Amino acid sequence: MAWEKMFGFSPVGSQDATEEEDMDTSDTPWIWFYLSETGAWHMFESSAEVPITCQDVEEFYLRNSQGYVETQSNGRWYRINFSAMILSDLRTGLNMPIKRSFRAETETRCTCKWVGNGIPAEWEPMNSRRPFQLFAVGKNTTEYLTVKSYFKGPLEDRQMSFYRIQNMDLWGFYCQKREQMKRIIGCSHIEEQLLFHGTKKSNVNSICTYNFDHRLYGSNQGHVYGKGAYFAKHPGLADMYSKCSNEPLIDDKRCNPSHSKVMFVASVLVGRYTTGLSTFNKPQENYDSCVDDAFCPFIFVIFDHTQIYPKYLIEYL
DSSP, X not given: OEEEEXXXXXXXXXXXXXXXXXXXXXXXXXXXXXXXXXXXXXXXBOOSSSOOBHHHHHHHHHHOTTSEEEEEETTXXXXXXXXXXXXXXXXXXXXXXXXXXXXXXXXXXXXXXXXXXXXXXXXXXXXXXXXXXXXXXXXXXXXXXXXXXXXXXXXXXXXXXXXXXXXXXXXXXXXXXXXXXHHHHTSSOXXXXXXXXXXXXXXXXXXXXXXXXXXGOOTTTTTTTOSSEEEESXXXXXXXXXXXXXXXXXSXXXXXOSSBEEEEEEEEEOOSEEEOOTTOSSOOTTOSXXXXXXXXXXXXXXXXXXXXXXXXXXXXX
C-alpha cells in the first residue's frame, strides 16, 4: 500500500518521523470501522472492498486527528478525513462514515439479518453480550443538533443530555413490523413519526431492554384512548408524565445521577389511526393505532410494541 499524501507528515518509517516511531501502535486498544453500502459496520482489515487495515488508520490518526490522508491501493485512491470521520473512494465518489472504537473481544461489526432495512448510520460498534447500550451523543455533532431541534418550545432552555439507544433485537423487530405493515396495506410507505414518552427513571432499563410494555401504562393516562402505550406529539406534553428523581438512570457512569427527569424519543409506526376509546385493547379493524383526535392528534396509543423503537433517552434538569 502506498500512502501518498498526508497533511505535511512523512509516511510511517521515514527518517523524519523520529518521535512518532517511538510510539508503539502494534498493541493499540483502538480499532476502526467503516459503514458499508449495506448499512453494516465493518472493521478495517485490508479486505477486497477497502484494502486498509486498522493499524494503518490508527497510525495516521495519532499524527493528526483533525487532518486527512490519501492512499492508493490496487489502483484505487482513498481519502480518510479524520475531522469529518469520512472514508471516500476517490474513484467512485462514495463516502462512508467511519468510527473509532475501543478494542474488546466482544466487539461486533453491527451486522444483522435485517440488514436489508439498514442499521442507522449513526450507530457505533456494540458489545454483543449486552441486550442494549447507551451512547452519549456528542455536543459537537450533527446528530446532537438534530435531537436538540426536537425540543424547541417550553423545554428548549433546559439542560439536557442525549443518549442513543442501540438494541439490535428491538431494531430488528421494528424493521420486520414495518415491512409487514407495508405488505398488509399493499403500499410502499407507512406513516412513521418521532414521538415522546415521559416516564420515571426506574422504567428506563426495562424499556431499553424489552421495549414499551402497554400493561405497565394507564395509571398516568387512565387508558382514556385505549389500553396501550401512550406517546405525545410534542415533548412539552410528555414532560407532564416524567417524574423528577435523583436516582441514576442505569449502571452507567456516563449518565448524570443528579435530580433530573427522563424522556424517550421513539420512532413509531403510527400507520392508519383513528380516535380511541378507553375500552379498546387494540385498534379497530383496518387501523394501526389510536389517537385523541383523528384530525389533529396530540396523543398516540400503540398496542403492538414492535411498532415502536426507543431511539433516544433524554435526561434533563
